[in-house]
Amino acid sequence: MDMTTTFIKTGECARIAVPGAGEAAEVLNEALCGAKNVRxxxxxxxxxxxxxxQAPAGGHELVYLMEGDGVISLNGKDYDVxxxxxxxxxxxxxxxxxxxxGALKLFHLSVPEVRD
Incomplete structure (x- = not known):
């Protein structure tokens, strides 16, 4: 298997406005680095x-706080983070x-259901 290293300049990835959810930029996907099973x-x-x-059926999500203080609401309960x-x-x-x-900066990783 031939492995290569791809450097993604996340500061150069296009930000888009998301109504009610600030701004977002895709920094990991198939077009940027060949990632087929993760975004x-x-x-x-x-x-x-x-x-x-929201994780889809068979999928997984991870949201990581990179900057700031926030509240995560999960199963009807709020958690200060x-x-x-x-x-x-x-x-x-x-x-x-x-x-x-103030503000939050988050990293959001999505892994859809992978079928063999």
Whole structure:
């Protein structure tokens, strides 16, 4: 198997506005680096924004707080979180993340169901 290293300049990835959920930029996907079974995004949330994360049936999600303080709502309960915290969502699980004060920067990794 031939392995290559791909460097992705995430600061150069296009940011798009997401109504109610700040801005997002895809930083890991097939077009950028050949990743077929995973997608990664950076999200920037400001006051009033909320990221809704939902793992599909058979899929997995991971949301990691890179900067800021926030609240993760999971299974009807709120958890105060700081930089370095995260939430894993198994198939059909959902959570939302919002900033407490200021802004949040998040890394959101999505792995769909992989069929052989």
């Amino acid at each position: 990664g995004k950076l999200h920037w949330l400001s006051a009033g924004d909320r990221l809704q994360a 700081k930089r370095g915290a995260g939430v894993y969502l198994g198939p059909n699980e959902a959570a939302s993340i919002r900033p407490v004060d």
